[in-house]
Amino acid sequence: MTDSAAPTPRPIHVHERYSSVAPVNAMTVDVEDYFQVSAFERYVAADSWDSMPRRVRANTERLLLLFEEKGVKATFFMLGWVAQREPGLVRDIVAAGHELASHGWSHQRVINQQPDAFREDVRRTRGTLEEISNTPVLGYRAASYSVSLDTLWALDILLEEGHRYSSSICPIRHDHYGIPGFPRFAFCLSDDGILEIPVTTTVLGGRTVPCGGGGWFRLAPYSFSRWALRRVNAEGQPAVFYLHPWEIDPRQPRIPGVDSRTRFRHYLNLARTEKRLARLLDDFSWDRMDRIFGVTAAQDGGDAVRYA
Ligand SMILES: [Zn+2]
Numbered sequence: 583m584t585d586s587a588a589p590t591p592r593p594i595h596v597h598e599r600y601s602s603v604a605p606v607n608a609m610t611v612d613v614e615d616y617f618q619v620s621a622f623e624r625y626v627a628a629d630s631w632d633s634m635p636r637r638v639r640a641n642t643e644r645l646l647l648l649f650e651e652k653g654v655k656a657t658f659f660m661l662g663w664v665a666q667r668e669p670g671l672v673r674d675i676v677a678a679g680h681e682l683a684s685h686g687w688s689h690q691r692v693i694n695q696q697p698d699a700f701r702e703d704v705r706r707t708r709g710t711l712e713e714i715s716n717t718p719v720l721g722y723r724a725a726s727y728s729v730s731l732d733t734l735w736a737l738d739i740l741l742e743e744g745h746r747y748s749s750s751i752c753p754i755r756h757d758h759y760g761i762p763g764f765p766r767f768a769f770c771l772s773d774d775g776i777l778e779i780p781v782t783t784t785v786l787g788g789r790t791v792p793c794g795g796g797g798w799f800r801l802a803p804y805s806f807s808r809w810a811l812r813r814v815n816a817e818g819q820p821a822v823f824y825l826h827p828w829e830i831d832p833r834q835p836r837i838p839g840v841d842s843r844t845r846f847r848h849y850l851n852l853a854r855t856e857k858r859l860a861r862l863l864d865d866f867s868w869d870r871m872d873r874i875f876g877v878t879a880a881q882d883g884g885d886a887v888r889y890a
Contacts, residue, residue, distance in 0.1 A: 641827030662707035683721030
């Protein structure tokens with residue numbers, strides 16, 4: 583597929599249990615360490631990652647504790663690189679009743695990969711996660727939502743490699759990613775295509791803007807996130823929210839030499855995020871992606887999924 587022949591997305595209707603007056607929303611965590619984020623790519627080479635103090639396990643364990651306290655189950659999109667080094671964390675996530683999903687091996691954006699290398703990356707990550715966890719891995723999220731019109735081939739490869747859904751497209755205009763005009767809610771590109779579940783956005787003054795976590799959650803006051811997510815729910819749709827373990831870690835080592843814009847985006851309000859997240863967990867209902875969107879290994883449709 584190329585950008586000259588963009589297919590028409592087909593919306594997927596969420597089961598009525600999840601799209602009633604107060605939809606259940608998807609809580610997701612992208613399990614990567616503070617030095618692996620795309621914004622630091624040019625400051626920290628991937629081959630130096632092993633020399634960096636790892637904090638991903640401790641931070642993720644804190645999130646697991648918070649989720650346990652609030653009775654929330656979530657989906658954890660994990661890097662293969664992290665899983666290989668912290669297999670105990672993978673098992674803790676699954677033992678606590680959360681969904682384990684893939685975030686690729688080493689946080690390479692899809693736009694920087696050729697199809698063969700992408701397939702290899704996806705296969706290796708899924709294989710490693712399944713081997714450690716002994717549980718099927720159905721979901722995939724591309725690093726930095728980097729599936730674009732030029733890389734829609736990635737969705738076919740994900741399906742061929744055993745994934746049942748992807749959460750890799752952001753329907754906004756952005757210099758590094760996004761497909762503006764694409765659906766804001768779950769869709770398939772063909773009858774037998776993979777289910778794509780975009781991260782949550784809202785429409786403000788005719789513009790689609792992100793409101794499903796990341797930098798926006800730390801930048802804007804909490805009341806904005808709450809207002810925006812309620813608005814999405816009022817459309818009868820579940821929100822898909824995401825955050826990273828390093829976002830609740832104000833004491834993480836600072837990466838030297840980082841430009842001021844990146845520094846601002848990465849380090850802003852880290853000390854406030856955990857508390858903010860606790861409020862968010864209280865103010866909305868949350869569950870795992872696979873349950874909300876009725877995804878099963880056998881691909882037998884959403885009605886098999888029961889939510890009590
Ligand atoms: Zn990521």
